[in-house]
Amino acid sequence: FMISLVIVILAGSVLFWNGIIRVYCTSVQLGIKWRITGIICGWIPVLNLYALIKIIRIVMKEVEFETEKLELNKTRKDKNICKTRYPLLLVHGVFFRDSLFFNYWGRIPGELKKNGAVIFYGRQQSAASVKASAEELAERIRSIVNDTGCEKVNIIAHSKGGLDSRYAISCLDMDKYVASLMTINTPHRGCIFADYLLEKVPEKIRSSIADKYNNALRKLGDTNPDFIAAVTDLTASHCKAMNEIMSDAPGVYYQSVGSKMNRAGSGKFPLNIAYPLVRHFDGENDGLVSVSSAQWGEKFTMVSIDGSRGISHADVIDLNRENISGFDVREFYVSLVGDLKTRGL
Structure with a gap:
């Protein structure tokens, strides 16, 4: 059980940090303010959850917007x-x-x-x-x-x-x-x-x-x-x-x-x-x-x-x-x- 628990925790940590790093490196809408806020609040209980939720919302909205734009450009690509x-x-x-x-x-x-x-x-x-x-x-x-x-x-x-x-x-x-x-x-x-x-x-x-x-x-x-x-x-x-x-x-x-x-x-x-x-x-x-x-x-x-x-x-x-x-x-x-x-x- 303990081994399985450790594996789950490690896997979760890898997924979490992989996601955070990708977001920090690729998001355009996150901006400097929320990148810094995330780093600072990451060490403070409760505030870290608030910052994480805010970052997730910003990035999800960005992904949704850019996906719609990609689809729009696909539909009119040949129209130039x-x-x-x-x-x-x-x-x-x-x-x-x-x-x-x-x-x-x-x-x-x-x-x-x-x-x-x-x-x-x-x-x-x-x-x-x-x-x-x-x-x-x-x-x-x-x-x-x-x-x-x-x-x-x-x-x-x-x-x-x-x-x-x-x-x-x-x-x-x-x-x-x-x-x-x-x-x-x-x-x-x-x-x-x-x-x-x-x-x-x-x-x-x-x-x-x-x-x-x-x-x-x-x-x-x-x-x-x-x-x-x-x-x-x-x-x-x-x-x-x-x-x-x-x-x-x-x-x-x-x-x-x-x-x-x-x-x-x-x-x-x-x-x-x-x-x-x-x-x-x-x-x-x-x-x-x-x-x-x-x-x-x-x-x-x-x-x-x-x-x-x-x-x-x-x-x-x-x-x-x-x-x-x-x-x-x-x-x-x-x-x-x-x-x-x-x-x-």
């Missing part, structure tokens, strides 16, 4: 609903870079590719003036067209990337190579709070922050980062001036997407801190960009969900890889790109 006439060019926003190790667009590109999309990335520097970033994008667009023979691209641009793209199209003759531009939470009319901060923050502090940022990003690959120029071009005053020269190009289909947080707590740092400030100056916002500033083009799609959660500036590009109740970000982009295909783009 995201196989547009022209390839997609994903353009990142400010303070980020396109990286092989961390995709700015989260799980979105993978989902689009499963449904037939051909994807390229902007590869512009993390922080520069709109004009400088647009020049990099123009070079990238020409390279894609020349290398693939695709004739044109469909641009999907987030945040400042939308301004960069508009400048490239309107001021650098890229309209002949762009079929459509979809901006995601782009501050087309700028951010009034940015004007306020640049005015109130002392020059010495601004210069110090800029120098530290520029030096750090040079080490990560930026050739000529310019923190101040990037932030300045996001102000309402500068965007107003740029809009006077960035007229929409005939023949290019323009549309936009915007979202809003419903409270400060629905976004992660630093969006949760910025939200009240942006709301004071700009109104309803996603933690950085107001809803009114995000609207541009022939069609505007507003993303919002009931309750206190809301959709932040990061949520709308799946930066945190979070499954949000009421908003399937991957399916949202499949729908947007599917619409481009329907339009013959």
